Each structure stands twice: as C-alpha cells, then as structure tokens.
Amino acid sequence: xxxxxxxxxPAGRAGDQPLCELRNIRIxxxxxxxxxxxxxNLYPGEVVALVGGNGAGKSTxxxxxxxAHPADSGEIWINGQPVTIxxxxxxxxxxxxxxxxxxxxxxxxxxxxxxFLGRELRTKTGSLDDEAMASATQKVLARLNPRFKNLKTAxxxxxxxxxxSVAIARAVHFNARILIMDEPTxxxxxxxxxxxxxxITQLKAEGIGIFLISHDIHDVFDLADRISVMAQGQLVGTVxxxxxxxxxxLAMIILGKxxxxxxxxxxxxLTS
Amino acid sequence: xxxxxxxxxDTDDQEIAADAGQEQGRGNLVSSIQSVLHRYPALSxxxxxxxxxVVFTFLGDGRFARLDTTGRMLQQTAVVGVLxxxxxxxxxxxxxxxxxxxxAIFSHLFMARLAMNNGWPSILxxxxxxxxxxxxxxxxxxxxxxxxxxxxxxxxxxxxxxVALGLIYSQAREISGDxxxxxxxxxxxxxxxxxxxxxxxxxxxxLMVVVLYAVFAYVLSNTAWGRHIYAVGDDADAxxxxxxxxxxxxxxxYAVAGLIYGIGGWILLxxxxxxxxxxxxxxxxxxxxxxxxxxxxxxxxxxxxWGTLLGxxxxxxxxxGLSLAGVNQDYRTLAIGILVIVAVAIDQWIRKARx
Ligand SMILES: Nc1ncnc2c1ncn2[C@@H]1O[C@H](COP(=O)(O)OP(=O)(O)OP(=O)(O)O)[C@@H](O)[C@H]1O
Ligand SMILES: [Mg+2]
Numbered sequence: 001x002x003x004x005x006x007x008x009x010p011a012g013r014a015g016d017q018p019l020c021e022l023r024n025i026r027i028x029x030x031x032x033x034x035x036x037x038x039x040x041n042l043y044p045g046e047v048v049a050l051v052g053g054n055g056a057g058k059s060t061x062x063x064x065x066x067x068a069h070p071a072d073s074g075e076i077w078i079n080g081q082p083v084t085i086x087x088x089x090x091x092x093x094x095x096x097x098x099x100x101x102x103x104x105x106x107x108x109x110x111x112x113x114x115x116f117l118g119r120e121l122r123t124k125t126g127s128l129d130d131e132a133m134a135s136a137t138q139k140v141l142a143r144l145n146p147r148f149k150n151l152k153t154a155x156x157x158x159x160x161x162x163x164x165s166v167a168i169a170r171a172v173h174f175n176a177r178i179l180i181m182d183e184p185t186x187x188x189x190x191x192x193x194x195x196x197x198x199x200i201t202q203l204k205a206e207g208i209g210i211f212l213i214s215h216d217i218h219d220v221f222d223l224a225d226r227i228s229v230m231a232q233g234q235l236v237g238t239v240x241x242x243x244x245x246x247x248x249x250l251a252m253i254i255l256g257k258x259x260x261x262x263x264x265x266x267x268x269x270l271t272s
Numbered sequence: 273x274x275x276x277x278x279x280x281x282d283t284d285d286q287e288i289a290a291d292a293g294q295e296q297g298r299g300n301l302v303s304s305i306q307s308v309l310h311r312y313p314a315l316s317x318x319x320x321x322x323x324x325x326v327v328f329t330f331l332g333d334g335r336f337a338r339l340d341t342t343g344r345m346l347q348q349t350a351v352v353g354v355l356x357x358x359x360x361x362x363x364x365x366x367x368x369x370x371x372x373x374x375x376a377i378f379s380h381l382f383m384a385r386l387a388m389n390n391g392w393p394s395i396l397x398x399x400x401x402x403x404x405x406x407x408x409x410x411x412x413x414x415x416x417x418x419x420x421x422x423x424x425x426x427x428x429x430x431x432x433x434x435v436a437l438g439l440i441y442s443q444a445r446e447i448s449g450d451x452x453x454x455x456x457x458x459x460x461x462x463x464x465x466x467x468x469x470x471x472x473x474x475x476x477x478x479l480m481v482v483v484l485y486a487v488f489a490y491v492l493s494n495t496a497w498g499r500h501i502y503a504v505g506d507d508a509d510a511x512x513x514x515x516x517x518x519x520x521x522x523x524x525x526y527a528v529a530g531l532i533y534g535i536g537g538w539i540l541l542x543x544x545x546x547x548x549x550x551x552x553x554x555x556x557x558x559x560x561x562x563x564x565x566x567x568x569x570x571x572x573x574x575x576x577x578w579g580t581l582l583g584x585x586x587x588x589x590x591x592x593g594l595s596l597a598g599v600n601q602d603y604r605t606l607a608i609g610i611l612v613i614v615a616v617a618i619d620q621w622i623r624k625a626r627x
Contacts, residue, residue, distance in 0.1 A: 066513075068513055087512075087515075088512065088513050088514070088515045089515045089517075092515055098513070100513060103510075104507075104509065104510040104513040104514065105507075105510055106502070106503040106506040106507050106510050106511060106514075106573070107506055107507060107573070108502065108506045108573045108574045109499070109502060109503060109506065113499060114514075117499070117503055117511070117514040117515075117516065118500075118511070118514040118515035118516045119515065120496040120499060122496065126495070127490075127494040127495060128494050128495060128496060128499065170514075
C-alpha cells in the first residue's frame, strides 16, 4: 500500500479510519493525463474541498469515485475496505451520491421524476408511486429552496438555479454517506447559496463526508476542513484549512507550489 | 407524473412565464396556445384528426360520415396501428426501426407455415411466431446496445436480412385464410373476425389494437421501465449517471417492440386473410409517419403513445376522405407528405415554447 498520509495530511486524523480513500488514481483521455497518480481521502463529518484551475482534473477524479468514468488504475477504499466501482450503481451501493457539474438531469422529466430516476418508488402493485415521489421531493426541495413550486414541469423549463436545486435534492435525499458536490452553487442566487451552505453544515453534523469542488475561495475557507489542490492532473497537496492562508492556497492553485515551497515574492506577485 | 404530459396548477404557469421573460414580445394568445400544446403532446394530433373528420364529413357526398366507412377505416388502420406501438417505444429511446414490416411479415409467414406445412397446433404456431419476432427485435436491440451501431444502420441491415429470410423460408408461396380455416387453424386468422355494432363493422384485430394501446400507455407512463425508456431517449448520459442501465433498457425496448410486431403479424394475417410476402409492404414508413404526426419527437424522450394512434388514424382519414372526394392516389400521397412536414414543423415550434 502506498503511503497516502503524507506530510500535508493533518496529523490529528492519522488514528481514525477514513470514510473514503482514493489511492494513486490515474485517468487518461488519449495522451492526456487528466488525473495523474492522485490520492485524496475523506473522514466522516468532514468537508474536503477540491480546488484547482479549469481542466485541473477535479471533476474527472470525482468521476472515478462516482462510477461515471472508472479509473484506469488506482484503488478506492471505503470504510477501510477496497471496493470496485465500475458504474454509478456501484457507487450508490457504497453510499456515494453526486451532484454533477453538468447536473445530469433528464430534461423532459419533472423534478420528482429526476430525483427518483433509476430508483423510483412503487406502489404495492408495482406501478410508479408518483404521489409519494412528489411529496418526498417537495420535502427535500423545501430544505434548499422554499419557493420552489414547479414540481410538475419538465426540468428543461426551470431556471438554472432551480435545476441545480433538483440535482442537489437528488443527491441528499438518499442518505448518502459520501457526497460529491461539483460546483453545487455555480448557478444559485445568494439566498439559495446560503441554503446550500447551511445544508452542508447540517450534513457534516450528521457525519457525512463531503468532497466539495469549488472555485470560490471564500466558500472553500468557510466550509472545508481540508483543501486538496490539483493542477494539471496532479495533486499539488492537501492542507489543513487552519494552517494556511488564502494566498497560500491561491499560490498552490496558480503556481502549483506547496506553502513550504512558496516564497514571499510569489505571494507578492499573486496579490499585486 | 413525471413525464411532461400533465397540467400543473396555474401558479406554475405564471412563474414559468415570469422566469422566461422572453414570452412577452409574442402575442399572449399564440404563446399560450404554444404552451398548452407543449403540455399535452397528443392534443395537436387530436385536433388535426377532429378537423379532418369534420371537413371530410361536410365537404363530401355523405359517404365519409357513414358508420361503415368508419369501421373500414379502423380496420385499415389496425396493422400499422399495432406496429407503430413498437416504433413509438423505439423512437422514444431516440432510435428508429426500419425492419418493422419485415419482422411482422416473417412472423405471419412463420405462424401459417408451421401450422399448415409442419402440422403444429395453431396455438403453438402462433406463439412461435411471437417468439421469432421477439428474437428478431432482440437482435436489433443487441446490435444497437451492445455493438453500439446506430439504429438506422442496424435496422436497414436487418430489414434486408429479414426480407431475404422471409422469402427463402416461404419460397414465395402463399397460404390463404381458407386453407388455414379448412385445416382447423382458424385461430391464426381469428384477428380478422368481424364484430358488428349496427353498421359499424370492426374486427377482433381492431379491438386487440385498442387494448394494446391501453396496455402500453399504462406501461410507459406508470412503470419504472416506461420512465426509463423516456429518460434514455431524453439524455442517455444523464440516465446512465442516474444509475439506469441504458444498454439493458435499449435492448428491452427492441425486444418488446419485436413481440409487438409478432402480435402485429397475427393481426396482419387476419386482416390480409392470407400469409404472403407481399403483405404490409409500406409498414415501416407508415409507422414512422404515424409516430411523427402523433407528436413524438424523433430525437427521443418526448411523446405519447396515444398520439401515435391518432397519427395512424389521421393518415387513414386523409386517405379515405380524399379518395371519397375523388382525389387520386398520387395526390393523396402528396397530401400525406405535406402533413408529415407540417407535423414536424409544428413540433419544432411547440418545443420552442419552453426553451
Ligand atoms: N470525457 C472526456 N474526454 C476527453 N477529455 C476529457 C474528458 N473529460 C475531461 N477531459 C479532460 O480532462 C482534463 C480535466 O478535466 P476536468 O473536467 O476533470 O477538469 P476540472 O478540474 O473539473 O475543471 P473545471 O474547473 O473547468 O470544471 C481536461 O483537460 C479535460 O479537457
Ligand atoms: Mg469540473
């Protein structure tokens, strides 16, 4: 087993069992190494932010855990056990839920239909229980966006933020243990964003582990416990939020250098 | 229900209109017509059918409106109608099936010959016809979902293969309804049996078609399988990420369609009252016409099975109405062609309603 608990992983965690570990994940598209030997981990009740520039490989790395695009090599461990995740169904059986950056909704189907897509509720006779699905959807959506009422219209006629709420509702309804949120607030207004931040705090308190991909450095510092920085497919490093400054993280993202490698000149250049 | 066919309450309408914002430039009436048609995909074909019926009733010499004409039209629509159920399911998955007619032809030849030439009991011959058609459909489905070939190419290929198989197998010999009845195989042409309601004469086959529509309307809108058919055609990637086994759904769609073509073969046998490779020649394109006029999107994921039945009826009503008005076959074909293009244009226009 490769040592994933390198110096950048906060020491206090070393004793506990991680909820989820990605070890030495590699994914290539043709000659492009989208994810190149990346290892990250996640503890229960923890938010790990994945940050990096556009095309750094954040989404692709998470796709391996989600089963959306299996890794070419590397291992996935959940609760101390190695698991194989070939497709999204495998991921779900391990309690992994995903809010995809591209939302992955079926446009002509309504909110409830999308929330329950692939795991529809049925009545005793085996037919779809649309009522139960609608009321459950209403309940989750109320946590996210109390003004959301268009439950019965095709999601393609919803606003970007409403669509994002549907995607979030789908991920949180099914009692995930590991939640992947790929830029979950990109399309949301300030009120809805605040709801999602509140939701993240609640989910954390319930012991759910969250990988949060975000470009908003303030969100990252407000919500995350640790920050894993990727650049050009590689992991620059994982740092404890409390041990670094925003500028140091920006330096990691932009220069691809860890805090201990960063010089005051680097920081000065970034902030000038 | 989840598929976009049911009215939401009025507040939703207002919110969407407000959200969209761009609707205001257009006339309010036009845009609300557009959005109503969008909500009920079967409404536009229903209106077209109604309009055609009214026009032909009042313009003609009275023959069109007679019940026996209606009965004849229903009988004429039966074969295309049943086959178009399979086509609709496949089109909903964003596929297309060009091998429909030949699968039905093969299955009706197979049933008749097993019973007549091989001495199979008619019930077994019938079931064997269903099984053969299901296998053909499954072959199409396997090529589409496992080998990942485009449905158009797959079914163009199997169209030729199944035609050839039918010809080779039947040696181009026909078996008449009388032969079947005379040999105690009346079951195979039972679907052609007339049922009269006064001067309205339909067949058991017509009733079967109606029942099949009801069954598949239920299955498509009230079962998980039906919802997955829509989802796969809507956005296959999104469906896969939602944990749907897209390949299995596609495979099952083609297999189920195959079974429907097998039943279609039975209805064809009763309707034609003979088993012949010459039957149901134009069925492929006729089913696509019915699907398109019925408002199902060829891009998949949107449409209603009842629309297809209306589409099939519209074609028959136009044909009959124009023919009774003395319009010759060539001009009728022209009219149907125009109708198809208008239907697709309207569909595009309706889809813009909520973009
Ligand atoms: N399906 C694919 N086929 C080919 N290349 C891909 C595919 N998916 C991702 N890539 C490439 O892999 C690299 C990493 O992409 P990825 O989407 O993981 O980046 P990201 O860090 O999520 O970026 P962003 O912040 O823009 O979402 C990019 O160069 C991208 O072009
Ligand atoms: Mg991304």
